[in-house]
Amino acid sequence: MGEPSFTLTNPKSKSTGAFTFKTNDASLVTIQGNVVTIKKSGTCVITAIQQATESFSKDSITAKLIIAPRLWPSLGFVIPDKKVGDPPFILTPKSNSNAEITFKSDNAAVAVIEGHLVTIKGPGKAVITAYQAQSGIYEASSVSENLIVTEASTAETLKDIDGNVYKTVKIGNQVWMMENLRTTHYRDGTIIQNVTDNSSWAAQLNGAYCNYNNSIELGKTYGFLYNWYAVNSDHKLAPQGWHIPTSAEWTILYNYIGGDRYSGGKIQESGISHWSNDTGASNITQFTGLPAGSRNADGTYHGITSDSNWWTATANPNGTASYYNLYVKGYIEIAESIKSFGYSVRCIKD
Structure with missing residues (x-):
């Protein structure tokens, strides 16, 4: 899932008859000409059909297509310990997906976030969540870390x-x-x-x-x-x-x-x-x-x-x-x- 459309190569044949392709499950893939577009994960059968010629009869051959689900990205980030009075700091997430990552704080009394910049507001605990959109072969994902701000x-x-x-x-x-x-x-x-x-x-x-x-x-x-x-x-x-x-x-x-x-x-x-x-x-x-x-x-x-x-x-x-x-x-x-x-x-x- 998430991979781009791909082109089917005509099977090898001694006949010069034209090929057409069809799927047994249009909910999984669509085929236009010999271009296959993936719609969702699952298993389907694609049939290549060769038309008859003067010398050869009409015939066909099948192949199984397995479409794996999208992968979960390895999204993560680290929050250092903080205390009241510390300056704003930048969150640096890591992921093998290239989709945009946004952050949210569940406690604005402890920390607020603009973009990737975190500003400390007061002591306590805030759950910081990183959200990453779906992109290509990777699912949308989120991960949370605790920000503990002390007033020692x-x-x-x-x-x-x-x-x-x-x-x-x-x-x-x-x-x-x-x-x-x-x-x-x-x-x-x-x-x-x-x-x-x-x-x-x-x-x-x-x-x-x-x-x-x-x-x-x-x-x-x-x-x-x-x-x-x-x-x-x-x-x-x-x-x-x-x-x-x-x-x-x-x-x-x-x-x-x-x-x-x-x-x-x-x-x-x-x-x-x-x-x-x-x-x-x-x-x-x-x-x-x-x-x-x-x-x-x-x-x-x-x-x-x-x-x-x-x-x-x-x-x-x-x-x-x-x-x-x-x-x-x-x-x-x-x-x-x-x-x-x-x-x-x-x-x-x-």
């Missing part, structure tokens, strides 16, 4: 009861710590038990924390790992004026950065200073997720340089608690864990 701005610093000072950042309407928690005391001054032994960690039913591999230096860099009993303690793990975010509050952040598992690069620290691989994380929100790994229920450690895991304050009916996992490839997903695992903690402002 560094907020005030935060001090915990131990005197640790944390940077914070405003992301959308939320204010988050830019670092993982590393306090050894609850808000009311009660000591949190530092459990180093594997079997003791496995048997723990009260709040506890540890450094990855019991390394104080790793704790300084990545923050501490806490079991969920510490997260849920009546003594309050978060500093005054802050709290451990619920899964619903984490979901607000998740949706703000794109709302799918491929959006994690927007909260992941860029480069390989701490992550094992550079997969193009932008950290445009300045959340600066670090791969602190985790401590398993049996007390063993796992995943430093490849995984971030953050507890939520949300318990589940099956006895687990919810947490968010950020993998090195920029994948972010909510999951459930038994409460004796050790994960990082980020606090959110009340």
Whole structure:
């Protein structure tokens, strides 16, 4: 489908009789003289008929014509992460079809498009769709990508009861710590038990924390790992004026950065200073997720340089608690864990 009309070549014959051509399905092709015009896809039979002469009788021969449907073009484009205040930028689509490509934004409060020029209007999410018309052997097509515009701005610093000072950042309407928690005391001054032994960690039913591999230096860099009993303690793990975010509050952040598992690069620290691989994380929100790994229920450690895991304050009916996992490839997903695992903690402002 979509290919131009073509000319049939007369069959070879010892006769000099004139040839005519016909199709058994005029809905698929039309034939004028020996020129075939394709109308739609399908299979038909074309018959070549040779008229009789003084020496030869009238005869015919057939051939099957298979008309394949139009192809789908390989239409695509890439949208970089953007923040409020960035200058307008040009969309550069790629396609193996030469038909015109137009763009549309579904949220003019976030971005407007004139031609291929995108102008940022405000924070949020806009779905940008590229439309390409039918042309030749290629079907009309469209493809969409998410444009996430953040309004990340560094907020005030935060001090915990131990005197640790944390940077914070405003992301959308939320204010988050830019670092993982590393306090050894609850808000009311009660000591949190530092459990180093594997079997003791496995048997723990009260709040506890540890450094990855019991390394104080790793704790300084990545923050501490806490079991969920510490997260849920009546003594309050978060500093005054802050709290451990619920899964619903984490979901607000998740949706703000794109709302799918491929959006994690927007909260992941860029480069390989701490992550094992550079997969193009932008950290445009300045959340600066670090791969602190985790401590398993049996007390063993796992995943430093490849995984971030953050507890939520949300318990589940099956006895687990919810947490968010950020993998090195920029994948972010909510999951459930038994409460004796050790994960990082980020606090959110009340």
